[in-house]
Amino acid sequence: MAQPKFFLQPLAAAICVACxxxxxxxxxPTPVQSLAPIVMTAHQGNDANGLIVRANPKQPIQPIPATDxxxxxxxxxxxxAVNSGAGTNGDVTFRGMFGxxxxxxxxxxxxxxxxxxxxxxxTSYISPESYDQISVIKGPQTVQYANxxxxxxxxxERRPEQFDEDQHYRGQLSVxxxxxxxxxxxxxxxxxxxxxxxxxxxNRSVSNSYQDGDGNTVPSDWERWNxxxxxxxxxxxxxxxxxxxxxxxxxxxxxxxxxxxxEFDRESLGLRVEKKNITDVIKKIEAQVNYSFNDHLMDNxxxxxxxxxxxxxxxxxxxLNARMAVTHEWDKLQFITGIDTQNNEHGIRKxxxxxxxxxxxxxxxxxxxxxxxxxxxSYQLNDQNKLVAGVRVDQVGVDAVKTAxxxxxxxxxxxxxxxxxxxxxxxKTYVGLGYVERMPDYWxxxxxxxxxxxPNTFKNIDTEKTLQLDFGxxxxxxxxxxxxxxxxxxxxxxxxxxxxxxxxxxxxxVDATIAGAEVGMGYQFTDALQADVSAMYAWGENTTxxxxxxxxxxxxxxxxLRYVQDRYTLGALLRVVDGxxxxxxxxxxxxGYDLKESSGFGVLSLNGSYNLNKSVDVxxxxxxxxxxxxxxxxxxxxxxxxxxxxxxxFNNSGRNYWARIxxxx
Numbered sequence: 001m002a003q004p005k006f007f008l009q010p011l012a013a014a015i016c017v018a019c020x021x022x023x024x025x026x027x028x029p030t031p032v033q034s035l036a037p038i039v040m041t042a043h044q045g046n047d048a049n050g051l052i053v054r055a056n057p058k059q060p061i062q063p064i065p066a067t068d069x070x071x072x073x074x075x076x077x078x079x080x081a082v083n084s085g086a087g088t089n090g091d092v093t094f095r096g097m098f099g100x101x102x103x104x105x106x107x108x109x110x111x112x113x114x115x116x117x118x119x120x121x122x123t124s125y126i127s128p129e130s131y132d133q134i135s136v137i138k139g140p141q142t143v144q145y146a147n148x149x150x151x152x153x154x155x156x157e158r159r160p161e162q163f164d165e166d167q168h169y170r171g172q173l174s175v176x177x178x179x180x181x182x183x184x185x186x187x188x189x190x191x192x193x194x195x196x197x198x199x200x201x202x203n204r205s206v207s208n209s210y211q212d213g214d215g216n217t218v219p220s221d222w223e224r225w226n227x228x229x230x231x232x233x234x235x236x237x238x239x240x241x242x243x244x245x246x247x248x249x250x251x252x253x254x255x256x257x258x259x260x261x262x263e264f265d266r267e268s269l270g271l272r273v274e275k276k277n278i279t280d281v282i283k284k285i286e287a288q289v290n291y292s293f294n295d296h297l298m299d300n301x302x303x304x305x306x307x308x309x310x311x312x313x314x315x316x317x318x319x320l321n322a323r324m325a326v327t328h329e330w331d332k333l334q335f336i337t338g339i340d341t342q343n344n345e346h347g348i349r350k351x352x353x354x355x356x357x358x359x360x361x362x363x364x365x366x367x368x369x370x371x372x373x374x375x376x377x378s379y380q381l382n383d384q385n386k387l388v389a390g391v392r393v394d395q396v397g398v399d400a401v402k403t404a405x406x407x408x409x410x411x412x413x414x415x416x417x418x419x420x421x422x423x424x425x426x427x428k429t430y431v432g433l434g435y436v437e438r439m440p441d442y443w444x445x446x447x448x449x450x451x452x453x454x455p456n457t458f459k460n461i462d463t464e465k466t467l468q469l470d471f472g473x474x475x476x477x478x479x480x481x482x483x484x485x486x487x488x489x490x491x492x493x494x495x496x497x498x499x500x501x502x503x504x505x506x507x508x509x510v511d512a513t514i515a516g517a518e519v520g521m522g523y524q525f526t527d528a529l530q531a532d533v534s535a536m537y538a539w540g541e542n543t544t545x546x547x548x549x550x551x552x553x554x555x556x557x558x559x560x561l562r563y564v565q566d567r568y569t570l571g572a573l574l575r576v577v578d579g580x581x582x583x584x585x586x587x588x589x590x591x592g593y594d595l596k597e598s599s600g601f602g603v604l605s606l607n608g609s610y611n612l613n614k615s616v617d618v619x620x621x622x623x624x625x626x627x628x629x630x631x632x633x634x635x636x637x638x639x640x641x642x643x644x645x646x647x648x649x650f651n652n653s654g655r656n657y658w659a660r661i662x663x664x665x
Contacts (some may be wrong), residue, residue, distance in 0.1 A: 016156070050472040050483045051430050053077075053136040057128035057156070062573055062607045063623040064178050064658045067205045067224065069104065069123030069156065071593040076136060077534045078152075078485075078518045080553040082592040084636040085220045085255025085650050089124040089203070089264075091591050093634065094136075094152045095487065095516055096538035098589045100441040101464075103149030106131070106156045107244070109270065110146070111289035112344055114317035116447045118591050119257065125248065125266045127226040128313060129186050130201035131156040138485055139470040140434030141415050143392035144325065146340045148413050150491075160232055160240050161190045161197040168193055171665050177540070178658030181208035181221075195235055202227040209253065212651035213629030219304070224250030224264065231471060238276040245269050246471075253303045255650040256636035258503075260304060263297035283334075284327040292319045299351075303367050312351045316362060319344040332380035333509040335508045337373075344368045362547035366442055367399040383423060383480045388432075389416040396439045400446070400458050409463055417509040419472075431471040437463040443590040448507035462493040462509045479524035486517035491611040494549075496542065499586045499593045510544035530562045542584065550587040550594040554580035554633055571607045592636050595649065601630035616663045623656040 053076055057066075066072035070092040073079040081090035082098070094102050104110065113120040128134070137153040145153060161170075171189040176182070183206050190199040204225040209217050228246035233239075236319045248266040270290035277283060299312035325338030346366040351357045376390035391414040398407045417432030440461045451457030468489035475482050493509040500506065516539050522532035535557040540549030555578040563570040583594040607621040634647040 003480060045627040050428065050474040050485050051138055051141060051419075051432070051470065053138070053564075055134045055136075057131050057134055058172065059617045060609070060614050060660050060662075062571075062605050062621050064621065065176055065660060066128050067184070067222070069126030069128060069154075070121065071137075072128040072134070073123070073154065076134075077520065077536050077558070078136075078138070080556075080632070080634055082551070082589075082634045082636055083632065084119070084257050085253075086217055088222045088224065088250075089120065089261060091121040092123055092371065093551070093553065096514065096549065097151035098542050098591070099443065100438065101149055101151040103145055103147070103153040104156075105145060105154065106321065107270070107272070108145075108155070108288055109292075109321045109343065111266070111268065111292040112317050112319050112442075113296070114294050114296045114315040114346060115261075115298060116313075116315065116443065117257075118443055119254075119259075119261050119298055120264055120294065123265060125157055125294065126201050127186075127201070127248075128156070130158075130188065130226065132159045132226060133157050139468050139487055140413065140466060141417060141432050141470060143270070143376055143390035143413055143415065144336065144338065145625075146321070146323070146342050146372050147165065147396070147411070147439065148392060148436055150438055150464070150468070151399055154410040155310040158199075158230070160234065160242065161192055161199055162234075163192045163197060164194060166183070169665075172242070172662065174203065174660060174662035176658060176660040178207075178211045179656045180653075181206070181571075182658065183207070184660075192232070194617055195233065196198075197230075197232045197234075199230040199232070201229075207531075210653040210656070213472055213624070213627045214651070214653040215654070216651070218326050218650050219253045219255045221303075222250065222252040224248070224252075226266075227270075240272075242272045243270070243638060244272070247665040250305060253260065254636075257314070258299045259298040261296070262299050262302045262312075263295065264412065266292065267295075268292040274640070281328055281330060282326060285324070286327075287322075287324040289322045290320070293317070293653045294319075297357075310351060312357045314349050314357050314362065316347040317344060318347075333377060334379075337375045339371070341372070341374045342368070342370045362609070364401050364444060364569045367401060368397070368442070370394050370396040381407070384420055386419045386421075387417070388419060390414060394439075398439070398445065398458075403458070405456075405458050407458065408495065409437075409439050411463065413437060413440060426476040427473065427611070428475075429471075429473040430467070434466075434468050434470065436466045436468075438466070440464070440495055444497075444507055445507040448497060448505045452508045457507060461495060461507055464495050464509075465492040466490070468514075480518075480521070481523075482521040484517060484519040486515075488515040489513070494542075496550075496587060497589055497593070499588070505590065510542050511551055512540055512542055512544075513539045514538070514549070528564055530564060531560065533559045539582070548582035548583045549586075550584040551589055551592055551634060552580070554578045554598065554600070566611075568610045573605045574602065576602045577604070577632075588605055592634060598631070598633035598649075599629060603628055603630065615665055616661070619660045619662075621658050622653075623658070624654055629654070 014029040038189040061075045067088040070081045070090040073092050081092045083090040111448040135155045140150050168435040169191040174186045176184040177630045186203040188201050206223045209220045226248040230244045231240040234553035246268040250264040252261040261523045272288040274286045294317045297314050300307050301310045320343045323340040328335045347362045347364050349357050349362050351362045372394040378385050394411040396409050413436040419430045421428045448457050454460040472485035480557035491512040495563050496510050499505045516537050518536045520534035537555045538552050557576045559574040561572045579600040580598045604625045605623045631651045
């Protein structure tokens with residue numbers, strides 16, 4: 001695998017210089033803000049009355065900082081992931097919901113994976129530290145993006161660069177080293193003036209297989225890199241034009257799959273335009289078009305011991321997204337209207353007894369096209385109350401090219417929400433009702449062997465309909481703060497997957513009821529000592545069969561203690577997970593299924609950080625201090641990475657040491 005390593009040695013050298021030269025940036029004419037010194041171990045920052053969660057992906061987290069989107073999202077309360085053994089390329093879940101029920105966006109666009117068993121989930125192509133902010137909108141409480149997610153909408157976003165006559169460059173560099181050969185390099189540099197800029201985001205991450213608490217090696221090594229460049233033009237304060245391009249690749253060994261990921265090649269190109277304050281009523285017009293091409297190779301021989309029979313599959317996904325939206329404002333009313341479209345094409349080729357996949361043509365097996373329109377308004381009823389509502393309609397068409405079958409669906413969605421903010425008490429509440437219809441995605445249409453008992457899955461899986469009530473609050477009073485987000489929903493024609501063997505999947509529609517909550521509270525004992533505790537619980541019932549919904553994470557709680565001084569911090573994270581007894585054996589989703597009831601566990605981790613100067617921070621951590629042996633309930637089963645059939649769950653990492661040094665200029 002070709003890798004761009006040109007920046008690795010200069011990056012390490014620059015950070016070493018910064019550490020030992022406190023005056024290295026003394027000539028910088030503008031104030032320099034250091035990275036946040038506190039290692040973020042549990043999420044605190046809710047927004048919009050607790051409905052929207054915002055996180056800073058440039059801030060170090062514990063456990064060891066993330067390599068991809070799913071890895072990072074697990075640090076936010078409510079998220080889990082179906083992992084495959086590698087410390088990268090997991091498949092994220094939220095409130096027990098999986099796949100296209102979670103809308104994953106990067107800078108307002110969607111980049112879809114290609115693997116029929118989601119070895120390259122959409123989050124596997126995301127490098128979190130290259131983004132400025134992550135926003136999570138819980139539940140079906142927005143309609144602004146194509147094929148709205150029923151469980152959540154997750155947005156990884158970058159802000160436009162802003163320079164003035166006294167500042168023409170900025171940058172952020174970091175190196176992380178950890179146990180089991182973990183080594184990460186990240187670089188973000190930008191240069192420009194008041195009207196134009198160029199920005200480069202690049203990173204590389206590598207790791208060997210880890211060992212569990214018993215000292216057993218779990219196949220999990222990986223190597224990955226990303227590089228993205230942006231050219232921006234800001235002729236005035238109200239205009240922004242940005243052209244972006246990117247490329248990435250990687251490889252990953254899996255403990256829980258019969259094949260490994262030998263290639264995760266990504267290419268992307270995008271153009272974005274924003275114009276603000278056009279008239280007194282039209283406050284903003286935004287438009288963008290984005291293209292991505294993912295080329296993924298899985299095989300059973302390039303990254304593991306040579307098998308008796310070689311197997312390889314090469315899959316691709318081309319995606320073209322376009323979107324335009326207009327923001328209007330009249331007095332107390334804000335109204336956003338827009339249209340969007342998505343076209344994507346899936347290709348595949350496999351090995352067989354006659355030769356290599358490279359000698360075979362790449363055949364298109366699926367073409368997907370959607371067109372949508374939406375309107376979302378917010379109205380300030382009075383000083384305390386605001387009404388937010390939206391409607392959307394999507395026209396979706398899917399073409400199963402190989403079998404010459406076509407399918408078209410019209411999908412409505414909408415929501416209404418009341419938000420309240422008390423003027424004299426720092427308290428916010430919300431309650432919202434949302435409805436979403438979801439088209440079965442590529443994985444649900446093309447991977448299962450049957451749908452509702454019919455061998456023609458494509459024609460016989462119904463659209464999924466979700467009606468969900470979301471409510472919550474956020475409150476601060478002196479040293480005490482608390483928040484909660486809860487939900488209850490009815491899902492008609494929930495898409496459920498049944499496994500008759502490890503690879504033989506069959507899909508059907510059932511009705512379901514879901515409910516759960518995420519809660520948290522914090523207390524500032526002294527100016528230096530802080531604590532917060534959070535918990536999440538998801539529950540689901542298959543009301544057609546009167547059985548639990550499968551692949552739902554158990555009750556989980558996190559206790560985070562921090563001691564904060566001007567130059568250093570100390571922290572401890574205790575993660576406690578209950579056992580999961582609500583299972584449906586051999587049922588699940590397109591990636592994982594319930595095998596057995598799981599046991600609970602507790603994991604203690606410690607961290608610290610030190611601010612060397614206004615530009616350089618050092619963070620260190622020890623994950624799983626007690627070297628516990630444990631496994632997550634959501635756990636991808638397979639051939640255990642060794643070639644011998646083993647229907648077992650793999651364990652998580654044992655004790656893990658890491659250190660990270662970061663520099664801003």
